[in-house]
Amino acid sequence: EAGVTQSPTHLIKTRGQQATLRCSPISGHTSVYWYQQALGLGLQFLLWYDEGEERNRGNFPPRFSGRQFPNYSSELNVNALELEDSALYLCASSLNNEQFFGPGTRLTVL
Amino acid sequence: GQNIDQPTEMTATEGAIVQINCTYQTSGFNGLFWYQQHAGEAPTFLSYNVLDGLEEKGRFSSFLSRSKGYSYLLLKELQMKDSASYLCAPSSNTGKLIFGQGTTLQVKP
Numbered sequence: 001e002a003g004v005t006q007s008p009t010h011l012i013k014t015r016g017q018q019a020t021l022r023c024s025p026i027s028g029h030t031s032v033y034w035y036q037q038a039l040g041l042g043l044q045f046l047l048w049y050d051e052g053e054e055r056n057r058g059n060f061p062p063r064f065s066g067r068q069f070p071n072y073s074s075e076l077n078v079n080a081l082e083l084e085d086s087a088l089y090l091c092a093s094s095l096n097n098e099q100f101f102g103p104g105t106r107l108t109v110l
Numbered sequence: 111g112q113n114i115d116q117p118t119e120m121t122a123t124e125g126a127i128v129q130i131n132c133t134y135q136t137s138g139f140n141g142l143f144w145y146q147q148h149a150g151e152a153p154t155f156l157s158y159n160v161l162d163g164l165e166e167k168g169r170f171s172s173f174l175s176r177s178k179g180y181s182y183l184l185l186k187e188l189q190m191k192d193s194a195s196y197l198c199a200p201s202s203n204t205g206k207l208i209f210g211q212g213t214t215l216q217v218k219p
Binding site: 033035042045056097099101102 | 140141143152155207211
């Protein structure tokens, strides 16, 4: 069974640009979670999607947004990139309570 | 609100036993996850406790006391590959997982 996949693996952008990160959940999982892990810091909850709807979001500004598609894959969009947005962005999918993480997308903002 | 407290760093010897404690305060608590994260990699699931008590899974065991807001992860027969960060993450009925800063465990020969 394929795990959670994320693309791209690495992404380099400059300040003010926009970044789009993608996540495909494990087959049959309807929930997708996004987390940010800045260097040396813990995972910070960003967004939770379930059945195509945004269910909850963490303490991040509105320029962090996303969506979930009918096939349950998800996109995270970060607008007006700032230097401090440089981090590992992790996606996790869940069917019941257990969350399985993808390998992450490392975003670098120059 | 949410608050999670676990030691920042621990060191143990190969073959030994180590216990990583976690205390938490979480609104609408559902259960508690433990994840292992090697440097530069995604977290991998270790355990999920909903009920009070000890759950054993091979060399790893996890304990939960809901009334005390307390959990621990017990690692037996430590191996060098167990050197990693261990993340305590209570889950709430809002669907959120709130992660602690993690405990960095260094296993020495």
